[in-house]
Amino acid sequence: MTEAIISARGLGRDFVVRSGRGLRRTRRVVEAVHDLTLDVADGAAIGYLGANGAGKSTTIKMITGILVPTAGTIRTCGRDPHRERRALAREIGVVFGQRSQLWWDLPLAESYRALGAIHGLAPQALRRRTDELVGRLDLGSFLDTAVRQLSLGQRIRGEIAAALLHDPRLLVLDEPTIGLDVLSKERLREFLVERRAEHGTTLLLTTHDMDDVQRLTERIVVVDHGRCIFDGTLPGLVQRVGADRVLVLDLLTPTRPLDDIPGTQLVGTESDGLRQRLAFSPDATSAVDVLTAVTPRAAVRDLSIEEPDIEDVVRRLYLSAGG
Numbered sequence: 001m002t003e004a005i006i007s008a009r010g011l012g013r014d015f016v017v018r019s020g021r022g023l024r025r026t027r028r029v030v031e032a033v034h035d036l037t038l039d040v041a042d043g044a045a046i047g048y049l050g051a052n053g054a055g056k057s058t059t060i061k062m063i064t065g066i067l068v069p070t071a072g073t074i075r076t077c078g079r080d081p082h083r084e085r086r087a088l089a090r091e092i093g094v095v096f097g098q099r100s101q102l103w104w105d106l107p108l109a110e111s112y113r114a115l116g117a118i119h120g121l122a123p124q125a126l127r128r129r130t131d132e133l134v135g136r137l138d139l140g141s142f143l144d145t146a147v148r149q150l151s152l153g154q155r156i157r158g159e160i161a162a163a164l165l166h167d168p169r170l171l172v173l174d175e176p177t178i179g180l181d182v183l184s185k186e187r188l189r190e191f192l193v194e195r196r197a198e199h200g201t202t203l204l205l206t207t208h209d210m211d212d213v214q215r216l217t218e219r220i221v222v223v224d225h226g227r228c229i230f231d232g233t234l235p236g237l238v239q240r241v242g243a244d245r246v247l248v249l250d251l252l253t254p255t256r257p258l259d260d261i262p263g264t265q266l267v268g269t270e271s272d273g274l275r276q277r278l279a280f281s282p283d284a285t286s287a288v289d290v291l292t293a294v295t296p297r298a299a300v301r302d303l304s305i306e307e308p309d310i311e312d313v314v315r316r317l318y319l320s321a322g323g
């Protein structure tokens with residue numbers, strides 16, 4: 001069995017929130033993470049999902065040693081993350097999309113030199129890795145620019161290069177594509193896919209962007225109010241909430257609504273019935289069976305299948321969990 005890179009047992013973190021003054025002073029305990037048990041194997045790619053305030057960042061802070069748990073245990077790369085924070089920093093790379101690990105007033109190149117020194121990289125190794133990452137992430141023209149003058153997309157690429165300079169075993173990305181335009185998101189995803197294929201880096205990713213989940217992860221963990229409510233694959237999640245697929249039929253002639261095909265529900269017709277959309281549950285029937293039932297009734301010119309929208313699937317999971 002491969003060694004677990006992250007291993008959490010009954011992990012919990014409470015925050016005590018005090019408000020008011022004097023006699024009106026109140027004390028409230030927020031269970032940001034509760035009884036979380038999670039194993040992440042070496043080389044895995046995990047999407048860690050949940051609504052705002054579900055406990056994702058708190059979990060990441062415990063995994064990376066920034067926060068101490070109030071319950072349970074956590075090991076990252078075989079270490080106690082908080083106690084062995086310095087040693088762990090050499091084995092992990094972390095990017096918080098909304099916060100910077102770079103020196104705001106220094107040019108990018110100097111941030112990389114400083115990080116190289118912190119990680120104890122030999123000058124030659126640092127140069128080789130910087131050159132490679134700068135080339136792959138297209139950072140060449142900004143190396144002499146102060147970090148505060150970079151655009152968001154340039155800065156995030158700069159942050160990812162910084163997190164990978166020491167070739168970590170685990171890369172933790174908290175909302176890496178937030179605020180990026182479509183093209184920048186896509187380029188970043190391409191880079192991460194290639195990087196993982198070449199280096200086998202374990203990836204833990206929090207995101208609200210379902211394209212990130214689809215492109216970058218193999219397993220998803222969904223949290224709600226600090227509790228794990230799903231741990232499995234995306235198809236497994238779709239099956240769990242019973243989300244429908246939609247067969248989109250383009251017909252040769254206008255056809256009356258196909259509202260009586262077994263196992264389906266007509267969810268739309270357009271252009272006098274030239275295009276009709278039939279929703280079906282993969283558990284109840286298949287696209288082939290639906291097509292077989294349709295062909296005696298209508299001449300099909302073309303067809304496509306729409307997979308369920310993942311955001312909608314996660315929403316359904318929340319509803320079914322009472323969230």
Ligand SMILES: Nc1ncnc2c1ncn2[C@@H]1O[C@H](COP(=O)(O)OP(=O)(O)OP(=O)(O)O)[C@@H](O)[C@H]1O
Nearest residue numbers: 015017030032050051052053054055056057058059
């Ligand atoms: N330092 C803190 N003091 C008090 N409460 C906190 C603190 N940090 C987090 N919380 C609370 O813990 C809960 C979980 O917060 P966390 O930031 O982990 O959620 P999240 O899933 O990362 O949310 P988002 O998607 O908005 O980043 C929230 O209710 C939050 O208000």
